[in-house]
Amino acid sequence: MTYTSLSQEAKSGLSVVVFVLAVLGAFVYVGKVVTDVSGGGMATASTEGVSPEAGEAIYFGKGKCSTCHSVGEHGSAIRGPNHGVYGKFTEPMGQRAEERARERAAKTGQPHSATDYLVESLVDPGAYVVSGYKNEMPLVYLPPISLSSDEFKAVIMFLQSLGGEVDEKAINLPDKVLAAASQEAAAPWTPYLEGDAETGMELFYDEESNAGCSRCHTVEGKGGDVGPDLTTVAATRTPQYIVESILIPSAVIASGFEPYLVETSDGQYLTGVLKEQNDAGIVLKDANAKLLKIPAADIKDVAPQETSIMPGGFAEDLNVQQLHDVLAYVLTLTGEPPPAEAGEEGGDEAAAEPVAEEGAE
Amino acid sequence: MRLINIISRLFRIAGTSLPGSRVLPLALLALLAGAGCVFGAEPAAAPEYRTFFGLDPRTAVWIVAELHLLFGAFVLGVPMFAVIIEIVGVITKEERYDRLAKDFTRLLSASFATTAALGGLLTFMLFSLYPKLMGFLMGAFGKGFYIYALFFFAETFTLYFYYYSWERTKNKKGIHITAGVMLNVVGIIILLIANSWATYMMSPTGINPETMKFEGTTWEAIYNPLWNPVNLHRVLGNLVFGGLVAGTYAAIKFLVSDNDEDRAHYDWMGYVGNFIAMSSLILLPFAGYYLGREVYSYSPVMGNNMMGGAFSWTFIIQAIGIGGLLILGNFYLWLGMDRIPGAERYQTYIKFVLFILVISFMIWLTPHNLPLSSEEQVRMGGQYHPTLKYFGLMPAKNAVINFMILSTFFSFLLYRRANVADAVSVRAQGNMARGIVLVPTLMIGGFILYYGLWLLTVDPAVLDLDASKAGYFLLPGLALLGQVGFIALAVVLTFKEKGRLGQGLLFGYTAINTVFILGIYGFVVMAEASPLLRNLAVAQWISLLSCIIVNSAIDIVIFRGAKSLGKLKWGRMPAISQYVLILLSIWAVLTMGIMGFIRSGLRENWHIYGVLEDTSEWAFTPTNAYAAKVIGLCALIFFVLVFIAFWLAEMGEKKKPAKPAKPAASGGG
Secondary structure, three states: OOHHHOOHHHHHHHHHHHHHHHHHHHHHHHHHHHHHHHOOOOOOOOOOOOOHHHHHHHHOOOOOHHHOOOEOOEOOOOOOOOOOOEOOEOOOHHHHHHHHHHHHHHHHOOOOOHHHHHHHHHHOHHHOOOOOOOOOOOOOOOOOOOOOHHHHHHHHHHHHHOOOOOOHHHOOOOHHHHHHHHHHOOOOOOOOOOOOHHHHHHHHHOOOOOOOHHHOOEEOOEEOOOOOOOOOHHHHOOHHHHHHHHHOOOOOOOOOOOEEEEEEOOOOEEEEEEEEEEOOEEEEEOOOOOEEEEEHHHEEEEEEOOOOOOOOOHHHHOOHHHHHHHHHHHOOOOOOOOHHHHHHHOHHHHOOOOOOOOOOO | OHHHHHHHHHHHHOOOOOOHHHHHHHHHHHHHHHHHHHHHOOOOOOOOOOOEOOEOHHHHHHHHHHHHHHHHHHHHHHHHHHHHHHHHHHHHOOHHHHHHHHHHHHHHHHHHHHHHHHHHHHHHHHHHHOHHHHHHHHHHHOOHHHHHHHHHHHHHHHHHHHHHOOOOOOOOHHHHHHHHHHHHHHHHHHHHHHHHHHHHHHOOOOEOOOOOOEOOOHHHHHOOOOHHHHHHHHHHHHHHHHHHHHHHHHHHHHHHOOOHHHHHHHHHHHHHHHHHHHHHHOOHHHHHHHHHHHHHHHOHHHHHHHHOOOOHHHHHHHHHHHHHHHHHHHHHHHHHHHHOOOHHHHHHHHHHHHHHHHHHHHHHHOOOOOOOOHHHHHHHOOOOOOOHHHHOOHHHHHHHHHHHHHHHHHHHHHHHHOOEOOOOOOHHHOHHHHHHHHHHHHHHHHHHHHHHHHHHHOOHHHHOOOHHHHHHHHHHHHHHHHHHHHHHHHHHHHHOOOHHHHHHHHHHHHHHHHHHHHHHHHHHHHHHOHHHHHHHHHHHHHHHHHHHHHHHHHHHHHOOOOOEOOOOOOOOOOHHHHHHHHHHHHHHHHHHHHHHHHHHHOOOOEEEOOOEEOOOOOOOOOOHHHHHHHHHHHHHHHHHHHHHHHHHHHHOOOOOOOOOOOOOOOOOO
16 A cells, blocks of 8 residues: 555644654654753763862752852852852852951951851751841751751862861851761762673773763773773762762862863863863864873964763763662772782782772763 | 333433444443442452453553543533534524534534543443452442433533434523533533542542541532632633534645635634634633642642643643644634735734744743753753743743733734724713623722732741741732723723724733733742742732733724625635644644643552652553653544544535525624
């Protein structure tokens, strides 16, 4: 039976079916395009450690601070005051906190430090509301955000670092924050799925697979050197951090692997990790491990970038089981040999030197 | 089994021999059995999660719940549509409306059974895959689940009574319409009960913060902060959906028809479906704004996640859906003007409306955060485009959606008056005509006056603003008083037989006021007195609403019984118009899917937001790509099932499309 032999009724019906399928196909395609352009990193992950860097990751991640606040040009939220220098805010948050603390101390006659002000702004946001904004900030140490005490401190340190003095010891958390945090800390982190480390290793080293981590990362000398060496990553990083680094590579970029954009005088744009910079010019290493040497005379502009050169989209490219398999393998990378192997080689002598890479694998 | 038979017998006694008579009891038993399991279960012994034949339980529940919701929307939306049409038939004394209403009610039977079957499946799945969650909900809603099941019985009986009594009550329309209204009342109650569970998961109440246990009453759980906003949105949405699916049915029948008479009938049927859908769609953004605002009020975290967080890009897809519905609805109206003698007088306006719609749609879609490569950022001079960045902000969105709705309403008025010659005298129509204009005008005008005066006199501290910000309240307050003035002027002009001039002036002021004055002022407010922005949006919405209400009332009166310029040529529509009708309903299904994904996804890793955490391996937000695949699949399954349901409904019927007794003679349908 051919199309021309069909009745008019059947032809019309067939056209409707094709039309419906085409529209649904277009919709699925739009969903894919939107995910590609906006990044697929919607999975939740957290960062551990008490430092301004960890605080920044929480600010733009789990803490959801960035859904209301921006830091200068970083971020686009406007519902809460900008924490950087932007518009009517001529001082960054760290400096503003010092000023407000002085005002408070003068008014009450009680000592009040900048850090006290920052802690208060998270514990009791309504105590001081910036003119023009609504008193509606949620308590971040309670559900649904539920920051732990370390995470809370890290955010304060990040805010301190915005023009103020970073001082962890100055942070005194009220009892209610500590009490809420102790409830939240009850359950240790466990992976959602039990991953198979052997399968994960295969995915890691199979450069044709959707993971293909070894294209850019080295483990015990095997693999590419575009990204950080992962030989001891599990000994120096938490599982949550590793998950985040896989799913949201730009959340925290490893020290020494920050990407730079160079605009050349003939209008080209070159991106890569900065390997060398001196009077003669710049050397970048691009995502294919190719070294790009750009003479100083050809350079029009150089700008650090916030997007890691590590490709995103692993949340889409790997299924949940594959992600956990790769994770299971990476979590074995402590620099220690496996137990049987350790026995053969004489134990702890085989332990590799810890590598001080910062993540963003 | 015996219980099933008893219930089935009850159905047979009620006179039904349709598929639903066996499926529905099973579905209800599923609900009752599921509830019983949880009441009788030992919570400590039960697992928190199970998989669905080894598959991802979350996606399985997602698909079944969405299909249930789509069918539910259809079986609740179509009766609203049917009763409205039946009432129109009684008022206009045109029998074709009555037959159309009956035709659609016939389609409900098989769909109702499918809805019930999907509901039963969903119940089984929820109780077996998420026992801990369902245990919590049972604790909060208690025996409300049983009441829900009882209302399903009431829905079944009223539906079958409404359908099967059609001929017997032919001369007792009051009784029949009352039955139809009762059917809708019961249907809406069912919807409200189900909404209370879904919204409770987003905005739980009655929780002891120390123990995180529910200690409130069932009513507290039902009357949670998001219950009414979702109720309003879904009731209006169902009406839109009912009209669009009816339109699609008509469009397919039109395309496969082999004679002009059938095409004329189905063209008219499609027009009526689209008319009802568009009338409700115009109001839907108001309900959407109300819902969004209440989500934000309940939890700024959830609100920000929706607009500026994980779902900001999903919102862009949703915006395409909403804008697309409005543009397609307009397009269908314009195509329809070709069959109306006299419409050529208004063709020239269409290009202007199209221009406004396209520009507004582009701004509506503009994201605040453009996904740019490093090179593009360098070329643009930063993360944000110097001009486009403003289009991504809320004041711009509020302005253009107002403009799109106003343009759609303008298109509709053109369509409405296309077939009539001149306006008729209001004075000659007596007090009735004055009443039709005055009653709605006084209601909406009074509310605007009240809100305008409130803005002019309120203490800024109410919005957490200090006294120095009082000046920012002045302009919106005065703009609303101006709106009241123009409403009054339009009414006075109407009574002086210059209704069209009054309509034009009110249109003009509303456009300038809502789109340009308050729209642009929104940027100032956002920077200097951000909490006032929400009140500014309300001022825009009510101004627009007043324009729609007052101008509609004036239009009804000044063209009541006006002379027709010729017979409408029903059936003389290009095939593309029917594809537009089909596209409208596909678009609506996909937009509903996206909205549902956002609404549910806002809870993130919480079953009950902030109270009961999702500790399963599926406690992450899927990507938009994944969501689009699932929603697309649900839409495909839905259309296949609807096709089967319609086919089954027609199997027992002889081919007897209800012919229009007379081709319509008026533009309004």
